[in-house]
Amino acid sequence: MQQTKEASLSSLPLEILEHIFSFLHTDDLLQAMSVCTSWKSLILKSSNLWRCQKFTFDCTVRPTKRKKVDMMFCVQTFGHHFQMLTVKCQHPFFHACRKMADQFNLFLTVLNAPELTLFKVSGLRMECTSKIVIKKMCSKLTQMLARNCHLKVFEMPAAHWPTQEGQELLDIVFQKSRNTLETLNIAEYFVSLGGLRSELDWLSAGLTSLTKLTSLSINIFNLTDDLVVALAEARRNELAYLSIWANFVLPIAPHIQQDSWKYLAKACPDMEVELRIVGYVSKAHLSLPALFESIVLPVGKLKMIINKTIPPFPWPLKRMEVVLDHIRIHYGPLLKSFKMEIDNRKKENFDKSLIKLVKDCPRLVYVKVSASYHSCDTVKTMEKIVTERRQPPLTCNDQHDKNI
Numbered sequence: 001m002q003q004t005k006e007a008s009l010s011s012l013p014l015e016i017l018e019h020i021f022s023f024l025h026t027d028d029l030l031q032a033m034s035v036c037t038s039w040k041s042l043i044l045k046s047s048n049l050w051r052c053q054k055f056t057f058d059c060t061v062r063p064t065k066r067k068k069v070d071m072m073f074c075v076q077t078f079g080h081h082f083q084m085l086t087v088k089c090q091h092p093f094f095h096a097c098r099k100m101a102d103q104f105n106l107f108l109t110v111l112n113a114p115e116l117t118l119f120k121v122s123g124l125r126m127e128c129t130s131k132i133v134i135k136k137m138c139s140k141l142t143q144m145l146a147r148n149c150h151l152k153v154f155e156m157p158a159a160h161w162p163t164q165e166g167q168e169l170l171d172i173v174f175q176k177s178r179n180t181l182e183t184l185n186i187a188e189y190f191v192s193l194g195g196l197r198s199e200l201d202w203l204s205a206g207l208t209s210l211t212k213l214t215s216l217s218i219n220i221f222n223l224t225d226d227l228v229v230a231l232a233e234a235r236r237n238e239l240a241y242l243s244i245w246a247n248f249v250l251p252i253a254p255h256i257q258q259d260s261w262k263y264l265a266k267a268c269p270d271m272e273v274e275l276r277i278v279g280y281v282s283k284a285h286l287s288l289p290a291l292f293e294s295i296v297l298p299v300g301k302l303k304m305i306i307n308k309t310i311p312p313f314p315w316p317l318k319r320m321e322v323v324l325d326h327i328r329i330h331y332g333p334l335l336k337s338f339k340m341e342i343d344n345r346k347k348e349n350f351d352k353s354l355i356k357l358v359k360d361c362p363r364l365v366y367v368k369v370s371a372s373y374h375s376c377d378t379v380k381t382m383e384k385i386v387t388e389r390r391q392p393p394l395t396c397n398d399q400h401d402k403n404i
Helices: 015-023 027-032 037-045 067-080 098-111 131-145 163-176 201-209 223-235 258-267 286-294 320-330 348-360 377-390 394-404
Strands: 053-057 083-091 118-122 153-155 183-186 214-221 240-250 272-281 299-306 337-342 368-372
Touching: 015 037, 015 183, 027 037, 027 053, 027 067, 027 240, 053 067, 053 098, 067 098, 067 214, 083 098, 098 131, 118 131, 131 163, 131 377, 163 201, 201 223, 223 286, 299 320, 368 377
Parallel strands: 053 083, 083 118, 118 153, 153 183, 183 214, 214 240, 240 272, 272 299, 299 337, 337 368
Antiparallel strands: none
């Protein structure tokens, strides 16, 4: 007689069990280690389970003692397996505090990840952080990245480093990952612009030394004409994605000439360009058109979150229809994605300009606008235009069948 045995997780081959564990969150993996000796041994020995890790710090949530212990144990025990590491710092909109930097500094005290190829840290915002903590973080990061660490991806947007420490860290990235780095995101990397623009030779030398760079995100105020031209010559036909950030736009003359942008566009004709304006904009109907006119690049994505929930500037923006008309004129033929969050005045001209923008941009298939509308039918009209545009065109056979 045949005897059937009950199937259980313990009876599965280790390879299958490891694959099942790969779908668990870090906290669940740590709990699974306490189930039995075999599970603990597998989780401790498996490098596959720890190659890709994500950690989130939230300044609105006070971490428990158990949470801190688990994080420290995980980083210290399995950090040498980390290959793709993402750390996300969550603040309320445009809020900066020292909690995130303090948590990240604690995180770094036990982190040793020599196998890193991807390193993403977003939203640190260290304006309120003490100089001592900043220096400690800089020292720990530079030491870690200097130990045979060859990155393919380095992203640290909205970190707001002071100039000296920020330059020191970037120099290590440029030196150690010169022949491996493909993606670099240093938008809003520095805390301020004071004294930085006149000392951009090191940044230009670092960027142009990267032999495999294909994706770059950077604040427009960290660019110069010479840097843009040098980048075009160094990454000719290789730069595939460029994201330009502007976080504080005033009605002043642009500091980069149109010829520099044209030279870059000609050197990298297949480059996808995204323009992000997130922060405070003074006199949007004057400053933003000047910005659009100066950046003569094939912008395919545009994101604007301006003067939104900023206490010192509560008044609604005026004459936004002028801004929308300039977007349509300068970026209309190539614009694919448009996202905007603003506090504007309810005006009929705004609704008409927004509908005209959506209608006259033939490639625009993603639209998300949070604003004050004059008419409740405006959103429905835009949705109808975009929905019809997304539908694939009828082929000859489809049209023939439809007529039949």
